[in-house]
Amino acid sequence: MEIAYYGGEFIDINSKVIPIQERGHQFGDGIYEVIRVYNGKLFLVDEHLHRLEKSAEAIFLSLPLSLDELKSLMTEGLSKSQLKEAEVYIQITRGIAPRTHYFPEVPSQLSMTIKAARAIDPTKHKNGISVLLLEDERWKNCFIKSLNLLPNVLAKQKAISSGNDEAIFIKDGLITEGSSSNLFVVKDGILYTAPATNKILHGITRSAVLQLAAKRDIDIKEVEFDVEFLLQADEAFITSTSVEVQPIAKIDQHSLPTPWPITMHLQEDYKKLYIQS
Ligand code: PDD
Numbered sequence: 633m634e635i636a637y638y639g640g641e642f643i644d645i646n647s648k649v650i651p652i653q654e655r656g657h658q659f660g661d662g663i664y665e666v667i668r669v670y671n672g673k674l675f676l677v678d679e680h681l682h683r684l685e686k687s688a689e690a691i692f693l694s695l696p697l698s699l700d701e702l703k704s705l706m707t708e709g710l711s712k713s714q715l716k717e718a719e720v721y722i723q724i725t726r727g728i729a730p731r732t733h734y735f736p737e738v739p740s741q742l743s744m745t746i747k748a749a750r751a752i753d754p755t756k757h758k759n760g761i762s763v764l765l766l767e768d769e770r771w772k773n774c775f776i777k778s779l780n781l782l783p784n785v786l787a788k789q790k791a792i793s794s795g796n797d798e799a800i801f802i803k804d805g806l807i808t809e810g811s812s813s814n815l816f817v818v819k820d821g822i823l824y825t826a827p828a829t830n831k832i833l834h835g836i837t838r839s840a841v842l843q844l845a846a847k848r849d850i851d852i853k854e855v856e857f858d859v860e861f862l863l864q865a866d867e868a869f870i871t872s873t874s875v876e877v878q879p880i881a882k883i884d885q886h887s888l889p890t891p892w893p894i895t896m897h898l899q900e901d902y903k904k905l906y907i908q909s
Contacts, residue, residue, distance in 0.1 A: 635713050637705065637744040642712055645745060654741065656725030659733075660780040662740075663687040668749060668873045669710060669718035670906040677703060679836045684722070687776045693726055696740045709746045717749040719874070723779065752875060757899065760881025760892070761797035761870070765859060766790060768801030768808050768831075775830045787811040798870055800883070803831060806856045810870050813878075814838040817857065818867035818894045827854040837871040837902070844901040850894060867892040869899075877902050 636645045643649060655661040665680045681699040688695050697705065706720050722744045729736030769783045787799035788811040799811040808826055809815050814835040817824040823845050828834045845852055862868065868880040868888060877899040879892050 633713050634715070634745070634747045635709060636746075637709055637742070639741075642709060645747070650743075651728045653728050653730060654725060655727055655729065655736075656723060656741070656743075656779055658731055659726075660778070661691075662723055662725030662779045663691065663693065663777050664721065664723040664779055665777060666873050667706070667720045667722075668906075669715065669720060669746075670909070672710070672716045673909060674703070674706060674710070674720065675906050675909055676836050676840065677706070679839065683777060683834065683836065684724070687778070688724065690773065690776045691778070692735070693724065693740055695724060696742050702742075706744065706746075709744060713746045715746060715748055719747050719749050721745045721747070725779070750874060752878075756797065757876075757878060760879035760888075762795070762882035763798045763800045763810070763870075763880055763884075764791040764794055764796040765802055765884050766799045768803035770801070773830050774808070774832055775828070775834055777833060784811040796882075800862075802859060805858050807859065807862055808832050809835075810872075813870035813872040813875060815862075816841070816869050816871065816895075817862055817865040818892075819861070819865055821894070822851045822853055823894065824853050824855060824857055824861075826856055835871055837873055837876065840905060841871050841877060841898055841902060844898055844905065845894075848897065848901070867895045869895045 634645045636643050638649045650657055665684045667677055667680045668675045681702060685699060710718065725741045726735060727738035727741050729738045766787050791799040798813060800815055801808045807815060809832040814825060826832050842852060863883060863886055865888060870878050870880065879895045881888060
């Protein structure tokens, strides 16, 4: 059963409960996290909660619950839902108050949904996806997991409506990340990804994959690279909580050479990591 939480109680996921004066609704004034549940267990939950705390600090938002209380609440919701393969979405906003741009003195608001995990298309996992390169029109604090996702939404829509699966952002000629994923490139056996600066979201899957690559003794370079470098890649892939490790077959109609041994090893290693967790 898919369920939600708002105003301090578990509710039906289709309930109409968000007050019109909610700042998340009016300004996108808040932050969020998406956590995957595999076999009934929250995966990399401490890492996600740590990032939630960092996002909150960056926008001067106090969390309504401690990280331990948040974890207990998610566990409670999960057991109520009885879902084994799920996605937990938590959103924290600056609260409910008459609309003013400056901060109101009201408590922050927590909402949560627990839904069945979206299935990953096995063909895409094996044969790869196609991506569209687009200008990164976002702001300067992309490390914050902010509710304001308009540039990401517009980019993803452009990618999908042109027959692609993901948009990859270019900022000042350099590749940053995907509209809802991080990007990796393999060239001459070395794994490249953009450094964890304020230009990208510091993906939890990205960190896990970097650790898995280190365990395989793969050389890693967290450096900025341009479009030309991406197009000359031996392999490329995206990572996120929802798509895990997904190979890229085509970039703006340019096909990458096959096979993709490092990508496929890391895809397998990531799967083992959550199966064993
Ligand atoms: N998106 N970069 C962006 C812009 C993202 O929105 C996401 C995740 C990632 C990958 O982060 P992680 O590995 O922690 O999921 C990178 C989530 C899944 C979402 O918005 O649904």
